[in-house]
Amino acid sequence: MSYRQAMGRPKQFDEDTAIAQAMQVFWTNGYAGSSPAELAEAAGIGKGSLYHAFGSKRELFGRALDAYDRTGAELIEELLSGPGSTKECVRTYMTTLVDTDFDAPVRRGCLAVNTALELGGRDADVALAVRRLTDRGVDLLAARIERGRLEGDVPASMDAGAQARFLVAAMAGLRVMARTYDRDAVLKVVDTTITTVFGA
Amino acid sequence: MSYRQAMGRPKQFDEDTAIAQAMQVFWTNGYAGSSPAELAEAAGIGKGSLYHAFGSKRELFGRALDAYDRTGAELIEELLSGPGSTKECVRTYMTTLVDTDFDAPVRRGCLAVNTALELGGRDADVALAVRRLTDRGVDLLAARIERGRLEGDVPASMDAGAQARFLVAAMAGLRVMARTYDRDAVLKVVDTTITTVFGA
DNA sequence: CTGATATTTGACCTCTGATTCAAGAATATC
């Protein structure tokens, strides 16, 4: 069946684009630090339209977090399925995240980490969303390590799940560290992490 | 020389006590989330007195962060100078922090970590303060590991400084994780961390 | 007691945040 134009005045902006813009604002300024006025301006629409389309700041944030989840998962998959050993892949993954952060004009870290800290304790729905997002990352990492284990890339004794959880937690820590230390300091810790987990 | 009572009406509250109360509020609600009204009420004084004594919310926060620094350093020293092997000491240190967090009615993590994320990117002074505070922790941990190295507690090949930096970053990650995961999940990662660093 | 100095207080002020809304604009159906 063919879709006919919906009745009424047609939307003059794309929701997904608006969400992507809002995501950038939330990512840079945090939830509380992002005003409806800013969000609307970034999306190129009026405040009213924003509320009409998304209901509330909180709902918009939920959508932005979902979008972040999707693009983030894509990036991890891409980086972990690249060439090289397990160790090299994981190192590339970690250094890429760190470098991307430092290459940006503002150090904004990871939206999930920022959100966990800002809202994780007060908003159960957000906490669950962040947890799901984190679990996804853990699973992808675990799968890559397990692959390495089967291929003889990493010791057969390694617990892929445990190491994956550990690495994701470590990444969160690096994201925090990146707020107050410089690139070199953070990259050195990446090095220590990789060496400690996978051996010299 | 003896101190005479200063001229004028004497202060009716203790600054350090007020700072300690303010620290609790900032710790629980974050910087932006703590209103002058709340801070004054927690300190048991009027808003006016608070501004008279501390100048601004920002300055009060600086003092609160200093207080946190001092008490935090004391705790680390105490835990790391306890009995047991290096591995046991570090484990005790990490589990104590995690347990303390989960035993509290609200999960508020570590004020330094929270601050790094909330203000680290925008306020250079705060970033420096957090960095100093972190460095202090790193140094104390490094000293304990170095002691273990000399006592044969840990492998002679271990780089105490690098491992200390790594452990502090990992702790930051655990603090983030504690916002969205439960106690068991976090303690398991502590276990993985300790085992990975110090061996099984 | 009379200043002089410091502290305390809540009322007050200004600004911004999140949200709602009435009016207008663009499209569909008939």
Next chain:
DNA sequence: GATATTCTTGAATCAGAGGTCAAATATCAG
């Protein structure tokens, strides 16, 4: 064209934030 429906917008609303201030209060020095 008339009517229904949906989207757009900035003005209006209400609350709360951060900060200031004058008046009241409590101590000093002479």
